[in-house]
Amino acid sequence: MNDKTKILIISPSEIITNGLKVILARTEFVVDSLADVPATVDAGMILVDPVLTSYNSVFSFGLPVVAVIHAAYDERSLSQFSEVISIYDQPQVMVRKLRKVVSGSADSDPLADGKELSPREKEILVCVAKGMLNKEIAYKYNLSIFTVMTHRKNITAKTGIKSIAGLTAYAILQGLIDIESIK
Numbered sequence: 587m588n589d590k591t592k593i594l595i596i597s598p599s600e601i602i603t604n605g606l607k608v609i610l611a612r613t614e615f616v617v618d619s620l621a622d623v624p625a626t627v628d629a630g631m632i633l634v635d636p637v638l639t640s641y642n643s644v645f646s647f648g649l650p651v652v653a654v655i656h657a658a659y660d661e662r663s664l665s666q667f668s669e670v671i672s673i674y675d676q677p678q679v680m681v682r683k684l685r686k687v688v689s690g691s692a693d694s695d696p697l698a699d700g701k702e703l704s705p706r707e708k709e710i711l712v713c714v715a716k717g718m719l720n721k722e723i724a725y726k727y728n729l730s731i732f733t734v735m736t737h738r739k740n741i742t743a744k745t746g747i748k749s750i751a752g753l754t755a756y757a758i759l760q761g762l763i764d765i766e767s768i769k
Contacts, residue, residue, distance in 0.1 A: 590615060591614060591615050591630040591631060592617075592629040592631075593618070594629040594631070594632050595617060595618070595619040595620070595654070596619070596620050596622065596624075596638065596644065597621070597634070597635035597638075597654060598635065598638065599635065599656075602656065602673060606633065606680075607619065609677045610681070613681055614685075623638065623640045623643050623644055627647045627649065629649065630688070631651075631668075631684070631688065632647065632650070632651045633651075633653075633654050633671070634651060634652070634653060634654065635654050635656075636659060636663065636664075650668040650687045650688075651666075651667050652668055652669045652670065652671060652683070653669075655671070655672050655759070656672070658759060658765060668687050669683050669686065670683075670759075672756075672759065674747060674752045674755060675746065701744045702744070703741060703745075707737050708762055709727065710723060710734060710738060710741065711757050711762060712757060712762050714738065714750060714757075715750075715753060715758070716767065717750075717768070720734045720735060754768065
């Protein structure tokens with residue numbers, strides 16, 4: 587790609603901003619950053635941290651706006667964004683999502699390209715998020731422990747998330763589980 591897309595990152599967190607800059611440095615994106623929403627924008631896309639109370643004003647620029655999340659957010663509030671990337675996403679997943687926004691692709695599923703979780707994998711993911719052991723999951727679904735372990739490996743491969751906490755956050759963000767059900 588000859589033309590580079592300019593991205594403006596708006597986040598009060600230097601760690602998030604600098605991390606995104608490192609991830610995007612070797613791609614077709616040129617990155618600039620600010621700690622708060624400016625009066626004008628010279629960019630092709632905006633990445634914004636929804637913790638900013640003034641983030642709603644970025645929609646007035648008429649550009650694609652991508653949420654950069656680092657906690658659980660209400661699905662309805664995230665639906666207004668062109669895309670949502672999480673600090674728990676693998677770098678290649680983040681870049682793929684941003685490329686889809688630039689290309690105007692309607693498919694915003696982070697597990698695109700044939701990597702969507704199967705219904706059984708979603709069931710296993712919910713059980714993992716609820717803190718169930720492999721043995722308990724196997725008993726619940728009448729599976730062998732090895733089958734459960736295979737499902738868990740596939741879930742990790744498809745999502746790029748290795749920790750139970752990360753998988754729990756992913757399940758909440760995907761609407762597979764309610765945060766109240768895991769307390």
